Amino acid sequence: MDSIFAQATATGRAGVSVIRLSGAQAFDIARIFCNLPQVGLTGLRAVRGRDGALIDQALVLCFEQGASFTGERVVEFQVHGGLATVAKLLSELSEQEGCRLAEPGEFTRRALENGQLDLNQVEALSDLIDAETESQRQQAIRVLDGRFGDAGEMWRGKLLRAAALLEASIDFSDEEIPDDLSVEVISLVEETRASIAAILERSMMASKIRTGFTVAIIGAPNVGKSTLFNAIVGRQAAITSDVAGTTRDVIECRVDLQGLAVSFLDTAGLRESEDEIENLGISRAYEMAAAADVRVFLVEEVGEPLPIALRDEDIVRLNKGDERSSDVGTVSGKNGEGVSELLSLIAERLMVKTPQDVVAIRERQITGLRAAESFLGRVLELIQADPLPFELASQELYFALSELDFVFGRIDIESVLDEIFSSFCLGK
Amino acid sequence: MKHFDVVVVGGGHAGCEALHAACRYGLNAALVTLDKNKVGVMSCNPAIGGLGKGHLVREIDALDGVMGTAADLSGIQFRLLNRSKGPAVQGPRTQSDRQLYLQAIQALLAQQDYTLIEGEAAALMSNAGSVTGVRLADGSEVHARSVILTAGTFMRGTIHIGDKRVSAGRMGEKAADELSLQMESLGAVFGRLKTGTPPRLNGDTIDWSQLELQPADCDPVMLSFLSKGPAVQQVSCGITHTNSHTHDIIRQNIGKSAMYGGHIEGVGPRYCPSIEDKITRFADKSSHQVFLEPEGLTTNCVYPNGISTSLPDDVQEAYVRSIQGLENVEIQQPGYAIEYDFLNPQGLSSDLESNLMGGLFLAGQINGTTGYEEAAAQGLVAAIGVAKRLKGVCPITFDRSTSYIGVMIDDLTTRGATEPYRMFTSRAEFRLKLRADNADQRLTEQGHTSGLVSGQRYGVYQEKVKRLDQCRSLLSSMSVSPNQARQVGIDLGLDGRRRNGHELLSIPGVTIANLADLTPRLVEFDTESLDQVAREALYVTYIERQGRDIEALARDLSVKIPNGFHYAGVAGLSSEMIAKLSAARPASLGAAKNIEGVTPAALTAVLVSIKSQSLKNTG
Numbered sequence A: 001m002d003s004i005f006a007q008a009t010a011t012g013r014a015g016v017s018v019i020r021l022s023g024a025q026a027f028d029i030a031r032i033f034c035n036l037p038q039v040g041l042t043g044l045r046a047v048r049g050r051d052g053a054l055i056d057q058a059l060v061l062c063f064e065q066g067a068s069f070t071g072e073r074v075v076e077f078q079v080h081g082g083l084a085t086v087a088k089l090l091s092e093l094s095e096q097e098g099c100r101l102a103e104p105g106e107f108t109r110r111a112l113e114n115g116q117l118d119l120n121q122v123e124a125l126s127d128l129i130d131a132e133t134e135s136q137r138q139q140a141i142r143v144l145d146g147r148f149g150d151a152g153e154m155w156r157g158k159l160l161r162a163a164a165l166l167e168a169s170i171d172f173s174d175e176e177i178p179d180d181l182s183v184e185v186i187s188l189v190e191e192t193r194a195s196i197a198a199i200l201e202r203s204m205m206a207s208k209i210r211t212g213f214t215v216a217i218i219g220a221p222n223v224g225k226s227t228l229f230n231a232i233v234g235r236q237a238a239i240t241s242d243v244a245g246t247t248r249d250v251i252e253c254r255v256d257l258q259g260l261a262v263s264f265l266d267t268a269g270l271r272e273s274e275d276e277i278e279n280l281g282i283s284r285a286y287e288m289a290a291a292a293d294v295r296v297f298l299v300e301e302v303g304e305p306l307p308i309a310l311r312d313e314d315i316v317r318l319n320k321g322d323e324r325s326s327d328v329g330t331v332s333g334k335n336g337e338g339v340s341e342l343l344s345l346i347a348e349r350l351m352v353k354t355p356q357d358v359v360a361i362r363e364r365q366i367t368g369l370r371a372a373e374s375f376l377g378r379v380l381e382l383i384q385a386d387p388l389p390f391e392l393a394s395q396e397l398y399f400a401l402s403e404l405d406f407v408f409g410r411i412d413i414e415s416v417l418d419e420i421f422s423s424f425c426l427g428k
Numbered sequence B: 001m002k003h004f005d006v007v008v009v010g011g012g013h014a015g016c017e018a019l020h021a022a023c024r025y026g027l028n029a030a031l032v033t034l035d036k037n038k039v040g041v042m043s044c045n046p047a048i049g050g051l052g053k054g055h056l057v058r059e060i061d062a063l064d065g066v067m068g069t070a071a072d073l074s075g076i077q078f079r080l081l082n083r084s085k086g087p088a089v090q091g092p093r094t095q096s097d098r099q100l101y102l103q104a105i106q107a108l109l110a111q112q113d114y115t116l117i118e119g120e121a122a123a124l125m126s127n128a129g130s131v132t133g134v135r136l137a138d139g140s141e142v143h144a145r146s147v148i149l150t151a152g153t154f155m156r157g158t159i160h161i162g163d164k165r166v167s168a169g170r171m172g173e174k175a176a177d178e179l180s181l182q183m184e185s186l187g188a189v190f191g192r193l194k195t196g197t198p199p200r201l202n203g204d205t206i207d208w209s210q211l212e213l214q215p216a217d218c219d220p221v222m223l224s225f226l227s228k229g230p231a232v233q234q235v236s237c238g239i240t241h242t243n244s245h246t247h248d249i250i251r252q253n254i255g256k257s258a259m260y261g262g263h264i265e266g267v268g269p270r271y272c273p274s275i276e277d278k279i280t281r282f283a284d285k286s287s288h289q290v291f292l293e294p295e296g297l298t299t300n301c302v303y304p305n306g307i308s309t310s311l312p313d314d315v316q317e318a319y320v321r322s323i324q325g326l327e328n329v330e331i332q333q334p335g336y337a338i339e340y341d342f343l344n345p346q347g348l349s350s351d352l353e354s355n356l357m358g359g360l361f362l363a364g365q366i367n368g369t370t371g372y373e374e375a376a377a378q379g380l381v382a383a384i385g386v387a388k389r390l391k392g393v394c395p396i397t398f399d400r401s402t403s404y405i406g407v408m409i410d411d412l413t414t415r416g417a418t419e420p421y422r423m424f425t426s427r428a429e430f431r432l433k434l435r436a437d438n439a440d441q442r443l444t445e446q447g448h449t450s451g452l453v454s455g456q457r458y459g460v461y462q463e464k465v466k467r468l469d470q471c472r473s474l475l476s477s478m479s480v481s482p483n484q485a486r487q488v489g490i491d492l493g494l495d496g497r498r499r500n501g502h503e504l505l506s507i508p509g510v511t512i513a514n515l516a517d518l519t520p521r522l523v524e525f526d527t528e529s530l531d532q533v534a535r536e537a538l539y540v541t542y543i544e545r546q547g548r549d550i551e552a553l554a555r556d557l558s559v560k561i562p563n564g565f566h567y568a569g570v571a572g573l574s575s576e577m578i579a580k581l582s583a584a585r586p587a588s589l590g591a592a593k594n595i596e597g598v599t600p601a602a603l604t605a606v607l608v609s610i611k612s613q614s615l616k617n618t619g
C-alpha cells in the first residue's frame, strides 16, 4: 500500500505547519530528508531536499506501527509555516516512489480500517476538526475518548444478558429454570431504556452545540431591537432606522458566546400591520421566537404586555438605556451599556441547557437510539403480557440490539461506512 | 472388485440418513459399518426431537428422510415442548422404544437397494487428490467415486469410568483407531471432544409409587408430516430429584471422577453437564431434577436423564441409591464418559465436502456436533452434496433464513466447533419464520425438484398447500368493518377501517372461532390449515421486518469484488486469508463467503476495503 502524506494543519500562512506522512515505508521515505529521532521523541532536524539544499529546520516526530493515529508508521514534520516551505516539502515527498498526496479523508479511513478508531470516534474526529467553539470541541472529545462507546458497551451488556435470560426460558424450558427470570429482564431492559432516554434528551440539547443555539430579540417595532442586535454582533448587519417596520424579515448572525455557538435573531417588530410583506416577516418572527432557546424581550416600560408568553429562561430588558437614568435591567444598543451583562446572562442561561455528560450527536446515532428505545418499550409491554410471548419479546430485543449495533458500527457496516465516508471532508 | 457411486462409512444416524438419501437419488450405494445389527442404534438417550432438534427432524422429514418416520413408529411418549409458548419455539419430541426405533430404521433401509458390508474402514483411498474408496481392516477394498464418513464417537474412542479407561466406540463396541491414524498421515488434524451418559437402571427395582409421573400429551404431535398418530402404546416418565446426601457423596468422591481426576482432555458440552459438573459449578443448588425415562415397552431398562457421570461403579451405585425412589435400584450398565476424535468443520464446504480430498464428505459427530438429529441432518446434506457432484442434480439451498439445517451448516463451516455443537432455537435468528409446522413449505418443493422427494410425499404436500392457499385466499377476501367485528366479540376501535381475515387474526386474542362467526365457510377447513394461518398472522409484522434484514444480508453478499483486487492491501486480513482469497479470486462477497475457511471477520474487512476504494474512485 502506498504511503500517503498531506499537510495536517490548515493551509495558509501560519506559525507552524504540520506535514504528516503515513505508511509502512514512512520511516524509509523520511530518512531521505533527515535523520530520524527515536520513536516517541521529538528532534530538531535540518530537513534537506534530495539536492542537499536546506528546506527548513523542523521538529520531527516518529510513531511506530500500531501506536499512531492511522495505525501505520507515521512521521510528522513540523515546519515553519511559510507557504513556500510547505510547498517545497510536499513536492519533494510526492516525487518519492510509493508515496503520494492523501485523498480527502484517507488518514482517517486508514485509522478506521486499522481498528485505531471506531466509527463514532471517526465522526467525532471530523467534528473535532470542524469545531468552531470550545463546547463543540469538548463534546467531540467526549465521544473521541470513547465514553459514548462505553455507554453503548454497557447497554449491549445488559441487553445481551436480558436476551440470554429470555432464550434460556425458551430453549431450556424442559429443564430447571427459575420461573421469575422475567423480573431481572424487566429491570435490565428498563435501566437500559432509561439510560438511552436520558442520553437522547441530553442529545437534543447537545445537538445545539454543533448546530448552534438561537437567541431571538423580540419587541414592538422600533423599540431598538436592531440597534441592540448590531451591538451584539458588532457590525451593521440589520438595517436600523427610525421608521417603524424596517426589519422586515428575520436577520440572523452567528457569534461565539463564551465558547457556545449562538445565532442571534433580529425579528421583525411584533405588531399588526397593513403591509403584506411586513406581515410575512411578523409571522416568521413568531415562529422563530417560539423555537429560540432564549428570547430577549425588549420593552418600553416595566409590566408592558408581551407579544408571546414568557418562559423561565427568557430575559426582559428595558430599551434605550441611554435615554434613561441607569436602572438595573436596561440595555442600550446605542452606547453599549448593559450589553455585556446581557450577554453574560444569556450565556449563563444557555450553559444550564448544555449537557456536561456524554451525548449522541449525529443524526445517525440519534435515529438509532430512538429506534432502540422504542423497541425496548415494546419488550417491556410484551414481558408484562400474560401469557408472556417469549419469542416476540426476544425478537423485539434483537431489533433493539441491532439498532445499537448500527450506532456502534458492528452490523450493517455497509451503510454506516457510506454515511461516514460521504459526509467526511478533508482528511487529517 | 466392488465399485459404487458412494460408500457410506458408519451406520449411525448420519450414516443411515445419508444412505437412504443416496438411494432416493438413485445412486449405487454401499454401507460399511462395524456391526450390521447395530445399524440405527441410539447411543445415548432414546428420544428424538425437542427444541431446535424437533425443527431439524421436520426439515429432514420434509425432504423425505427417515428419522421422523422411525421416531413416530417407535414413539412411546410424545410431548410438544413449549406448548404454552409461541408456535415458533414449540418443538415436537418423543421418547422412543430403543429396539423399535432401530427396527424401523432397518426396515426403511431394507426397502432401498444398497449393499451392506460389515467391516471396519481402516483407510481412505485416493488418486490425484480425489477419493476412490475405502480399504477395510481385512485388506479388502471398496471402490467408490464418493465417500461419506460418519464414524460418530468411534474414532479413537476412549471410554472413562473413574480411573479405568477402555478403548471403545460405545460401551461394548470396539473403537476405530486405524482410520484416525491413516487420516492423520494424510494431513488431518483431529481435536478431542467428550460426552457422557448416565447409568442404566432396572425399572423393576424402582419404587414408582413414590414418584411424580409425567404422562405423554393427550393430543400427540408427530415428528413426520406423514404420520397420523402414535403407532404404539404411550407411557409415562417418572420425575425424582437429587438431594444434599447425593451431592455429598459426589463431592466426597469427586477426585475419582474421570473428568475431575484429570484423565480427560476433551471438551464436553456446557449444556449437557455431568452430575459432577452440576454439583461443582452450581454449588448453591441443593437439588437437581432427574427424569426416569423407560427405554422401551418390552424392556425394564430405564434411562435416568440428568445424571450422566464418569465416577467409578461403586460411587455411581451409592449416589443413585441416595435418590428418592431409587433406594434399592439395580444398575444394569454404569454411566461413562467417552472421548473421541473430531475434525474442525471449518475445513468443510457447505455441502460438507472435506478439504482433505475431493469427494470425501463428513457428517455427524465427527464434525464436532452432538445429537442424533444434528447428525441425521448432516447425513442428508452430505448425500445431496454427493448427488450434486456425481449427477449434477439441482442442489437444495440451505441458508440461515430458510432452514435450521442452513443455520447449523453455516455455524459449523464458518465458526467451527469448540465444544460439541447442539441445535437451539436461539441459534436461528429468523426463527419466527423457521417453524416446525412449515418445514415442508420451506423445503419439499426444492427436494422434489432435486429428485430427493418421492411422488407420494410430494402429492400429500401439494394437497396441503392447496388447502392452505384456499384458506389464505378466503381470509384475504374478508372485509370486516369494526362494527361487524365488535358483533362477534372482537374489540376494535371504531376507526372505520375494514380489515381482512389475516389482519384480524394478527390482533392479539382474536381466534379462528371469532372469524368463523363472520365467515362460516372457514369451518370447512381442516384444523391444521386453520392453525397454520393463525400462526402466520401472529408473526407477520416481525417476519416482514426480518425480511428487510435478510435483504440487507443478501445485498452485502452480492457486492462485487473488482477484478485483480489486491487482498494483501486489505488491513486486518491474516496471511492465511490473503492466500486463500488471492488463490480463489471470488467474484463477489457471497462467493468469498463460500470459500472454505474464510471467516466473517475477513469478509467484513474485504467489504470495508471495497467500499472505501470505490469512494476513493468516485471522489
Ligand SMILES: Cc1cc2nc3c(=O)[nH]c(=O)nc-3n(C[C@H](O)[C@H](O)[C@H](O)COP(=O)(O)OP(=O)(O)OC[C@H]3O[C@@H](n4cnc5c(N)ncnc54)[C@H](O)[C@@H]3O)c2cc1C
Pocket (backbone or CB within 6 Å): B009, B010, B011, B012, B013, B014, B015, B032, B033, B034, B035, B038, B039, B041, B042, B043, B044, B045, B119, B120, B121, B122, B150, B151, B152, B153, B154, B155, B169, B170, B176, B179, B195, B196, B197, B272, B336, B337, B338, B363, B364, B365, B366, B369, B370, B371, B372, B375, B376
Ligand atoms: C456415551 C455417549 C453419550 C452421548 N451423550 C449424548 C448426549 O448427552 N446428548 C446428545 O445429544 N448426544 C449424545 N450422544 C451422541 C449421539 O449418540 C450422537 O451424537 C449421534 O449418535 C451421532 O451420530 P453419528 O451418526 O455421527 O454417529 P454414531 O451414532 O456414533 O454412529 C457411528 C457409526 O459408525 C460406525 N463406525 C465408526 N467407525 C467405523 C469404521 N471405521 N468403519 C465402519 N464403521 C464405523 C459405528 O459402528 C456406528 O454405527 C452420546 C453418545 C455416546 C456414545
